[in-house]
Amino acid sequence: MTASLIDSIGWTLLHFTWQGLLIGCTSAVVLALMRNTRPEYRYNVACAALLACVLWPAAELTLRLQDGGASAAHLRFADQMMAGARAGEASLAGWLQEQLLWIVGFWSVCAALLALRMAAGLAWVRNATQAPLAGVEWQARTARMATAFGITRAVRLRVVENLDSPLTIGWLRPVVLVPASLMTGMPPDLLEALLAHEMAHVRRFDYLVNLGQNVVEILLFYHPAVWWISGRIRTEREQIADDLAARHLGEPRRLARALSELERLQFSSHHLAIAANGADLVTRVRRLVKPDRQALNWKASLPALGLAAACLSLYAHAANDRSAVTPALAKVAPIVDFASCAKPIWPAASFKAEHTGTVTLAFKIGDTGRVTASRIAASSGHVLLDEAARTGIMKCRFEPGTENGKPVAAWMNMKYVWMLKDGND
Numbered sequence: 001m002t003a004s005l006i007d008s009i010g011w012t013l014l015h016f017t018w019q020g021l022l023i024g025c026t027s028a029v030v031l032a033l034m035r036n037t038r039p040e041y042r043y044n045v046a047c048a049a050l051l052a053c054v055l056w057p058a059a060e061l062t063l064r065l066q067d068g069g070a071s072a073a074h075l076r077f078a079d080q081m082m083a084g085a086r087a088g089e090a091s092l093a094g095w096l097q098e099q100l101l102w103i104v105g106f107w108s109v110c111a112a113l114l115a116l117r118m119a120a121g122l123a124w125v126r127n128a129t130q131a132p133l134a135g136v137e138w139q140a141r142t143a144r145m146a147t148a149f150g151i152t153r154a155v156r157l158r159v160v161e162n163l164d165s166p167l168t169i170g171w172l173r174p175v176v177l178v179p180a181s182l183m184t185g186m187p188p189d190l191l192e193a194l195l196a197h198e199m200a201h202v203r204r205f206d207y208l209v210n211l212g213q214n215v216v217e218i219l220l221f222y223h224p225a226v227w228w229i230s231g232r233i234r235t236e237r238e239q240i241a242d243d244l245a246a247r248h249l250g251e252p253r254r255l256a257r258a259l260s261e262l263e264r265l266q267f268s269s270h271h272l273a274i275a276a277n278g279a280d281l282v283t284r285v286r287r288l289v290k291p292d293r294q295a296l297n298w299k300a301s302l303p304a305l306g307l308a309a310a311c312l313s314l315y316a317h318a319a320n321d322r323s324a325v326t327p328a329l330a331k332v333a334p335i336v337d338f339a340s341c342a343k344p345i346w347p348a349a350s351f352k353a354e355h356t357g358t359v360t361l362a363f364k365i366g367d368t369g370r371v372t373a374s375r376i377a378a379s380s381g382h383v384l385l386d387e388a389a390r391t392g393i394m395k396c397r398f399e400p401g402t403e404n405g406k407p408v409a410a411w412m413n414m415k416y417v418w419m420l421k422d423g424n425d
Contacts, residue, residue: 008064013107016057016223023052024225031232039243043236047209050229054216107222114218121214125169128177131158139182141177142184142195147324148248149199157195165262166194168201171208178316190258193249200244242284256288289420334412341371344392344416347384355382358417359389367407368398377413389416 020172028342034042067165096103132156133139142157156175162177168424182191201207213230246252263285264400371394376386393416401410 005065006100006104007097008061009107010096010104011222012057012064013103013222014096015060016053016220017073017128019056020053020223020225023056023227026231029233037237037238042239043233046229046232046236047298050216050226050233053223053226053229054221057220062220065221067106071311096220110220110221114221115126118218128160128167128169128174129158131160131177133157134159134178134183141192141304143374145192145199145248146202149203149244149284151199151203153202155199155202166198167199168207171202171205174202176202186258186261189254190261193251193255193258194244194262195246197241197246197255199248201237203244204237206241209233209237216320226343238284242288246288252288259285259288303414318400332402334401336371336393336412336414337397337399340396341392341396344389346418347388348386351381351387355380355385356382356418356420357385358415360415361390361393362411362413363394363398364409364411365400367399367400367411369398370397372409378416382418385418389418 026043029046031042034045040213052268081193117205134142138157146153146155151174153172153174159173159178159180160177161180161204163177166182167176167177169177176195178191178195182194186194215231217226217230242255246255358378359376359380360378362375362377363371366372375391376390379386380389393414400407401412402408
């Protein structure tokens with residue numbers, strides 16, 4: 001990675017800490033106000049919030065990379081000069097700037113590990129699609145149920161050992177996996193209720209949405225708001241599937257009894273699939289048996305209010321000290337145009353004595369691009385060579401440094417090497 005790319009990614013990740021808090025707080029307030037609306041509406045709000053968590057940093061990263069052209073041009077002069085005029089007092093932003101390489105490296109390693117975990121899950125899903133098909137009677141029931149849900153794709157029912165709950169995988173060629181223990185130990189009418197729940201997932205392409213959630217969780221794993229929003233999406237999705245299944249069955253209590261049976265089973269660990277035992281089973285059963293209006297829980301809203309206060313505090317701090325938050329983007333060092341001047345003249349006495357060395361010069365460039373002061377930062381060991389280099393380079397044209405886009409006076413350091421080649425300079 002280039003330095004500009006690391007800076008762009010690093011600052012984008014850091015800025016998402018407050019961006020994610022703002023999105024999380026806003027969605028928490030909206031969802032609290034919508035607590036008694038249909039789960040479809042809350043699901044759409046949560047999905048929009050998670051999408052915002054992706055689009056906001058993506059837009060910022062794009063802008064940073066587009067603006068990186070000027071920074072990249074400046075970096076080409078790194079071999080000829082060194083940065084001048086640094087702040088005398090180190091700020092938090094300056095410290096973070098120095099740690100960007102470690103921050104981006106840590107994020108890359110963790111994201112790679114989570115991506116490998118997702119790849120392992122996809123491999124398990126692929127192997128699960130090769131499990132034995134259920135009996136002819138159950139295949140026929142599944143086909144009739146898919147038709148009743150308006151599903152035009154063929155849905156296969158397969159039996160899997162060592163599975164706790166029915167799972168839905170795939171979207172073009174969906175497959176419903178059923179634990180072998182349920183096929184033999186659960187009454188057919190209750191098992192049919194669970195299959196109706198899975199058909200609701202198939203109809204809504206929930207598996208595809210769930211894959212997208214996993215990708216977002218990998219990229220933004222470090223932010224709690226992303227995990228909370230993604231969890232709300234899964235909760236609302238299960239309630240939507242429950243409602244669709246209950247309407248299809250015409251018996252919400254039958255689905256509630258089926259979910260009660262699943263409560264005694266261990267939850268599945270395959271997060272890439274859509275399971276019937278997702279979310280809080282007790283809450284889902286209570287909601288099916290006795291739907292009721294939810295009262296606003298002020299204690300539960302306190303964390304959201306605290307996050308909102310933190311967001312406002314961070315925003316106010318950023319507004320008061322914006323220049324200190326992004327010093328690397330706000331300040332640009334002066335640049336010398338070497339094509340505008342000739343090489344420094346080698347002093348005759350030094351040339352005859354074959355003196356060589358490297359001198360480090362410091363120039364103060366005014367806001368007009370003219371040299372207003374100069375000094376020898378590190379001598380070559382020969383005074384004549386030092387003064388000749390300073391006199392010659394002072395005749396060059398300079399691009400003044402800028403701060404927030406405005407020319408400012410600033411110091412810059414550069415090196416000049418006196419070296420003999422074949423008797424010539």
